[in-house]
Amino acid sequence: xxxxxxxxxxxxxxxxxxxxxxxxxxxxxxxxxxxxxxxxxxxxxxxxxxxxxxxxxxxxxxxxxxxxxxxxxxxxxxxxxxxxxxxxxxxxxxxxxxxxxxxxxxxxxxxxxxxxxxxxxxxxxxxxxxxxxxxxxxxxxxxxxxxxxxxxxxxxxxxxxxxxxxxxxxxxxxxxxxxxxxxxxxxxxxxxxxxxxxxxxxxxxxxxxxxxxxxxxxxxxxxxxxxxxxxxxxxxxxxxxxxxxxxxxxxxxxxxxxxxxxxxxxxxxxxxxxxxxxxxxxxxxxxxxxxxxxxxxxxxxxxxxxxxxxxxxxxxxxxxxxxxxxxxxxxxxxxxxxxxxxxxxxxxxxxxxxxxxxxxxxxxxxxxxxxxxxxxxxxxxxxxxxxxxxxxxxxxxxxxxxxxxxxxxxxxxxxxxxxxxxxxxxxxxxxxxxxxxxxxxxxxxxxxxxxxxxxxxxxxxxxxxxxxxxxxxxxxxxxxxxxxxxxxxxxxxxxxxxxxx
Numbered sequence: 202x203x204x205x206x207x208x209x210x211x212x213x214x215x216x217x218x219x220x221x222x223x224x225x226x227x228x229x230x231x232x233x234x235x236x237x238x239x240x241x242x243x244x245x246x247x248x249x250x251x252x253x254x255x256x257x258x259x260x261x262x263x264x265x266x267x268x269x270x271x272x273x274x275x276x277x278x279x280x281x282x283x284x285x286x287x288x289x290x291x292x293x294x295x296x297x298x299x300x301x302x303x304x305x306x307x308x309x310x311x312x313x314x315x316x317x318x319x320x321x322x323x324x325x326x327x328x329x330x331x332x333x334x335x336x337x338x339x340x341x342x343x344x345x346x347x348x349x350x351x352x353x354x355x356x357x358x359x360x361x362x363x364x365x366x367x368x369x370x371x372x373x374x375x376x377x378x379x380x381x382x383x384x385x386x387x388x389x390x391x392x393x394x395x396x397x398x399x400x401x402x403x404x405x406x407x408x409x410x411x412x413x414x415x416x417x418x419x420x421x422x423x424x425x426x427x428x429x430x431x432x433x434x435x436x437x438x439x440x441x442x443x444x445x446x447x448x449x450x451x452x453x454x455x456x457x458x459x460x461x462x463x464x465x466x467x468x469x470x471x472x473x474x475x476x477x478x479x480x481x482x483x484x485x486x487x488x489x490x491x492x493x494x495x496x497x498x499x500x501x502x503x504x505x506x507x508x509x510x511x512x513x514x515x516x517x518x519x520x521x522x523x524x525x526x527x528x529x530x531x532x533x534x535x536x537x538x539x540x541x542x543x544x545x546x547x548x549x550x551x552x553x554x555x556x557x558x559x560x561x562x563x564x565x566x567x568x569x570x571x572x573x574x575x576x577x578x579x580x581x582x583x584x585x586x587x588x589x590x591x592x593x594x595x596x597x598x599x600x601x602x603x604x605x606x607x608x609x610x611x612x613x614x615x616x617x618x619x620x621x622x623x624x625x626x627x628x629x630x631x632x633x634x635x636x637x638x639x640x641x642x643x644x645x646x647x648x649x650x651x652x653x654x655x656x657x658x659x660x661x662x663x664x665x666x667x668x669x670x671x672x673x674x675x676x677x678x679x680x681x682x683x684x685x686x687x688x689x690x691x692x693x694x695x696x697x698x699x700x701x702x
Contacts, residue, residue: 251449252270252273253449253467254271254390254466254468255267255391255467255483256269256391256392256395257465257487258464258465259462259491260399260402260463260464261460261462261491261492261493261494261495262491262492263496264492266491267465267483268391268392270391272392273391274388274389275388275390275449275451275469276445276448277374277381277388277389277394277443278443278444278445278448279442280389280441280443280453280466281344281376281379281380281381281387281389283401284379285335285344285347285379285380286336287365287400287405288351288361288362289332289347290408292351298328300328300332301327302328303326303327304326304327304331304343305324305350306326306346307322307345307346307349309355310322310342310343312342313345314382316339316341317340318334318338318419318424320342320346326343326419331343331344331346331347333411333417333419334424336411336439337414337416337427338424338427339441339442339443341380341382344381345378345379345380347379348378348379355378355379358379363375363376366397369397371389371393373389374388374389375388381443391468394466394468395464395466397453398454398455399464401440402455402464412438412440412455414426415428415698428441428442429473429477430454432698432699432700434484435701436456436457436458436488436701437455437456438455438456439454440455440464448469449469449470449471450469450472451466451467451468451470452480453465453466454466454467456484458488460493461488461489465483465484465487467479467480467483627676627677627678627701628675628680628699629675629683629700630659630675630677630687630690630697631672631700632648632672633696634669634670634672635669635672638665638670641663641669641670641671642661642672644672645661645674648674649661651693651694651695652686652690652693652695653689653693655685655690656674656686656689658676659676662675674686680701686699
C-alpha cells in the first residue's frame with residue numbers, strides 16, 4: 202500500500218456533550234489494550250517495507266477526521282523523542298530541572314549512532330540545547346543523555362516512558378529507549394502518536410514552541426532542522442520527523458489556522474517527499490473540516506507528574522550526574538564545522554510566555570534524519586557529523602526549583618509587551634533577533650536599505666519575547682509575496698524566514 206493511498210475511514214460517532222472522557226473514548230474505539238507480555242509483529246506490505254498508516258484528529262474536539270491502519274503496530278523511529286521531550290517538559294514544569302541545568306553525556310550517550318550532536322563523554326550541554334538538538338537535528342545522543350538524567354539509566358527512563366504512555370491512554374505503545382534507534386520491541390501506532398502530539402500542545406503551551414524551531418546555534422555551528430513543512434505549509438508549528446529502514450518515513454504534524462486545530466500522523470512513508478506530500482494532502486483536505494469550537498478544556502486530560510518511577514528518578518538525578526562527571530572519561534569530539542550560507546529563526550507565537558532561548562538561526566536543510574545505524578538505500582541521509590560542544594563545564598549538577606511567582610511575573614511581562622506591539626497578522630518575514638529593541642530596529646533598518654522594492658509596502662516591527670526582540674516585516678498580501686520578499690533579501694545577503702502569524 203502506498204503512502205499516498207487515498208482510502209479513508211471516518212468516525213461517524215455522535216459528538217460528545219462536554220466530558221473529555223467521551224471524546225477520548227471516541228479516539229480509541231475499536232482496538233484492544235495491548236499488554237507487555239504479548240508477542241506481536243509489526244505489519245509490513247508485500248514488498249517487504251512498512252505498511253502505510255495515517256490519522257488526522259481534530260484537536261479541538263477529539264473527532265477522528267481520517268484514519269487508515271491507525272491501530273496497526275509500527276516502529277516509531279525518532280517519533281520516540283516526542284515522549285522524551287514530554288517527560289523533559291514535565292520535569293521543567295515541576296521544577297526538578299531548569300532550562301540551564303547541565304545534561305552530562307555518559308559513554309553510552311556519547312556512543313549513540315548518528316544523527317547526533319557529537320558531545321564527548323563526560324561533557325555536558327544545557328537542557329535547553331539538548332531539547333533544541335532533539336527537535337531540530339533529532340540528536341540521538343542528546344535524547345539518550347536526557348533520558349539517563351531523568352530516569353537514572355536507559356532502562357529506568359524506558360519504564361518512565363511506558364508509565365506515561367499508559368497514563369496518556371497510549372495503549373499500544375511500548376518504549377525501550379529514549380531516541381528511537383532500532384529495537385524490535387519498541388512499537389507504536391499512528392493513533393497513539395497523534396494522542397501524544399495533542400498532549401504535548403495541551404499540557405505544555407509554555408514549552409511547546411521548541412517544536413517550531415527550524416535551527417539552533419551549537420558551539421560554532423548553526424544546526425538546521427529536518428521538518429520541511431514548517432514555513433512551507435500554513436499553520437504548521439511542529440512536531441517531529443522520524444526514519445529508520447524498518448520504520449519507513451514517519452511524521453507527526455500539528456496545524457493551527459483560524460481557530461481550527463488538527464494533529465496528523467503518517468507512518469511508513471516510502472520516502473521523505475512521499476511522506477511530506479501525503480501530510481500536505483491530509484492537511485489540505487481535513488483542516489477545513491475541523492471545528493473552530495473547543496468542546497473540552499483538555500482533549501487529553503493532564504496526568505500526575507509524580508508517578509513512583511518519576512519520584513525515584515528525581516531523587517537520584519543529582520547523584521547520578523555527579524558520578525558521571527567524576528567517573529566518565531572525557532573524550533574529545535571530532536570537530537567538522539561547516540559554514541552556513543543562510544539563516545532563519547523559527548517564530549514563536551508572540552502571545553505565549555515562552556522561555557526559549559533566541560538562538561541564532563540557520564537555513565533549513567532539505568534532508569531528513571536517519572535514526573538507523575545503516576544508511577538508507579535511497580541516500581536520503583544526513584551526513585554523519587559531530588560538533589564540539591559549547592559547554593565543557595564539570596561543575597556539580599544542581600537541580601534548581603523554578604519559582605512559580607517568577608514564572609508568572611515573566612509571563613505577565615511578555616504578554617503585556619506582546620499586546621503593546623499590536624503586531625500585524627498574516628504572512629511575515631523575520632530577519633533576526635536582538636537582546637534589545639533598538640538592536641532589532643537596527644536590523645530592520647539595515648534590511649530595508651537592502652530590500653529595495655521587495656519591502657516597499659512592508660511594515661517593520663518588533664516582537665518582545667522572554668529573551669529579547671524579534672525583528673520582522675509584516676503586511677504581505679499572501680504567502681508568495683512574503684516568500685518572494687525573503688528571497689530578495691537573501692540575494693542581498695540578508696538572512697530571513699517567512700512564516701504565518
